């Protein structure tokens with residue numbers, strides 16, 4: 446029987462580290478790091494995510510601003526809001542909660558964020574740096590997965606990693622971060638022929654497809670590490686991942702549970718990116734608490 450990786454516990458440890466960094470930052474510069482979160486519309490899941498982000502900031506001694514815009518806001522007005530935050534010398538991180546309503550182009554919005562404040566790590570400059578192996582803001586969910594593997598002292602070097610899903614938020618950056626750790630990486634997706642062939646040969650399987658209980662015991666080889674990035678609700682409204690956790694635990698060495706696995710790590714890495722952004726901006730001389738554009 447495999448073990449569950451306790452994402453809550455690992456996240457708590459890292460949050461303590463972030464809190465200490467924030468305290469040192471506040472003592473040294475008499476300012477706090479500040480994250481601005483923009484929510485367009487009031488989709489219940491997105492609202493709950495941004496509220497959790499704001500709450501997490503408070504818990505680690507970080508300032509946050511929540512900007513809620515009407516679902517009908519024009520793309521131009523949203524871009525103006527982003528530009529204000531780009532220019533605001535106090536704000537270190539800007540996050541626009543995705544998905545956005547259909548009439549707004551997500552790419553245009555993401556490209557408008559100052560790359561130095563792009564704590565999501567979605568701006569092409571930051572994605573490009575990540576691909577080059579240059580230190581930058583890594584997307585929070587894949588970065589959180591890497592931190593979880595580090596926490597169980599799992600060395601990816603030379604391992605066969607299968608990533609299922611190729612989104613810009615998880616799959617693609619996940620593959621790159623594993624490659625950076627010298628893993629041999631295969632990215633599978635909805636058009637992959639014989640998925641089980643790949644998963645059976647994998648030391649690590651990272652599933653991010655958004656389909657409840659998608660990966661099952663028969664697709665996993667003994668000793669594998671299975672990371673479940675999915676957050677779905679089943680017919681009874683209960684949270685379930687993309688992995689059939691209890692059955693996969695019979696063969697795998699490790700599985701991340703849902704809830705309590707990757708989920709808590711994502712927000713934690715957002716806090717991590719925000720304190721780093723603040724530190725970099727102070728050193729660059731671009732953060733101050735005098736110029737407040739409101």
Ligand code: GUN
Pocket residue numbers: 540541542543544565585586614711
């Ligand atoms: N929607 C789902 N995950 C994310 C994320 O990591 N960042 C943003 N901005 N939106 C999301």
